[in-house]
Amino acid sequence: MIRKNDICKILAFVTVSSMTVSLFKYADVGASDDISLQSPVSSLEPVVVYEPEDIPVVYMPDEEKSDLRKDSVNIESNTLVVTADVDSSVELLDESTFTYDGTQCWVNANLANLRESPDxxxxxxxxxxxxxxxLRISYGTLWSKVRLDDGTEGFMLSSLLDTDEIEAPTPTPSPEPTATPTPELTQAPSTSSSSSASSSTETTSATEAQTEATPSYTETDYEAHLYxxxxxxxxxGPGTSYSFVTVLTPGEGIDVVARTDNGWYRTSSGYYVKADLCSEEAPAPAAPAASEESSSSSESSSSSSASYSSAGDCSxxxxxxxxxxxxxxxxxxASTSGFDCSGFVSYxxxxxxxxxLPHDAAGIAECGTAVSMDNLQCGDVxxxxxxxxxxxxxxxxxxxNGTYIHASDSRHGVITTSYAGGIATVRRFV
Known part of the structure; x- marks a missing residue:
């Protein structure tokens, strides 16, 4: 049974609660229009996005177009955005940290600038x-260090290089300058001699350019069966700069149909071999060996004989x-005033x-044809x-004769030795 005392407590609580709620209508406790917990947008100052005006424009050479790439974002209201220009022509790595490559490359632009530094x-x-x-010696993030055939080194944008061989386009012969007379010849006779001289010079230059483009060798018919x-x-082609096709083994027959004046033979298959490395007589068959050791000795002797004849005169x-x-x-x-090891070999x-050859030991190791020490010949590197x-x-x-020559170190200079240790590979170039 509920006591009278409890009923009084309940009635008192309900009365107080009702009075409290009624007071909210007359007291400023956060519901007034004068107070807002969120400021309306109209009360904020407009945010102005900073747009730099005096950014210099970088002009690239035609063949080194590397436009500035801008990272762009959508600018929403009341948002501050910071943008940065990234110059894709700036090399991020120091030259000393470039990755060694040693790859043969070709220029894929009409005219590419070779620069003193990667900039x-x-x-x-x-x-x-x-x-x-x-030759691409090494490369960084955007630039490559390269060497031309004449030994000139510099830096070129990697985007201007291609590792796939590119054939040079055949030049289209230009018409003779004298075939189309110029107006100056009729209007100003006094300048005709100058114009003729200019035309003659241009014709001579064009002829010289075509002559330089033509390989400096001639072929004559010559039929023989060699070995x-x-x-x-x-x-x-008749030169070590031409592409490698295959390797003929000692004693393998060669049908020759022509020879060049720079020391090469053209074979019946249309390819070329070095004349000094061919023989008119087939090598004598190796005598049956009584033991593996004597067989190795015979092979070594045969290889030595071949090596001397391969250079024409090894001595x-x-x-x-x-x-x-x-x-x-x-x-x-890389001169007679002083060599390092690769400079001596290339010289x-x-x-x-x-x-x-590259003026770089690692680069030399990537060129030529690999041969074994058992087949070592005079001139091998x-x-x-x-x-x-x-x-x-x-x-x-x-x-x-078991002798090697090299630019040793600062104490000895160029020396000969009969010992070659730490051999990683042997390369043949002729």
Missing amino acids: VDSETVAQVEYATPL ASCDLNVRT DFASYCTQFVGIPYVYGG VYANYYGVS ICHDYNNDGYIEHVSIYIG
Whole structure:
């Protein structure tokens, strides 16, 4: 049963609650129109998005178009947006941290600038035409360090290079300047001699340009059946700069149909082989060996004989190389005033064989044809990895009779030695 005391407490609570609620109508407790917990938009000052006015415009050379890319976003009301211009022509890496490549590339632009440093504002070293082959030494994020066939080095935008071979377009012969007379010839006779001289000069220049574009060799008919005197490289043209096709084994027959005045034979298949590496007589078959050791000795002897004939006269090549013994070691050197290891190899090949090699040990190891030490020949280049870390630290040249020559170090300079350690690969270029 509910007591009277409890009923009184309940009635008192209900009465007080009713009075409290009634007071909300007369007291300012947050419901007034004068107080708002959220400011209307009209009460805020308008936000002005900052738009920089004096940003300099960067003009790129025609063949180095690398437009500034702007990161864009949708600007909503009352939102501050900061935008940045990213110059896609600025190299982000230091040259010393570029990744080594050593890949043959071709220029894919009509005319590409070769620059002194990886920056479009740096000095132009040379202008390289479309389809020109070059060696990419290393590359960064946007630029590549390259070397031309004449040894000129510089930097070029990587977007202007292609690793797929590009064939140079055949030049369209231009009409003779004299075929279309110019108005000056009739209006100003006094200038006719100057105009004729100019036309003559242009004609001569055009003729010279066509002459330079034509390979500097001639072919004459010559039929013979010859034999490869060693592992003989077959190429698409009469020179080591032409593409490699295959390798003929010692004693393999070659049907020759023509010879060039720069020392190559054209075969019946249309490819070319080095004349010095061919023999008129088939190599004598190896005598049956009584043991594996004697067989190896016979093969070694046969390889040695082939190596001497492969250079025409190996002693002549050895004499040429040994004349540089004693020249000091100079880091980065590639002349008779001083060599480093790759500078010496590239100098010898350029001046003795007329073959252009990279002035870089690792680059040399990527060129030519790999051969085994068992088939070593005079003129082969030995690439050394002394630390066995996959990086080529040194290169030397084999000059026959178990002797190597190389630019050793700052204490010894160019020396000959009978020991070659840490051999990673052997490369053949002729």
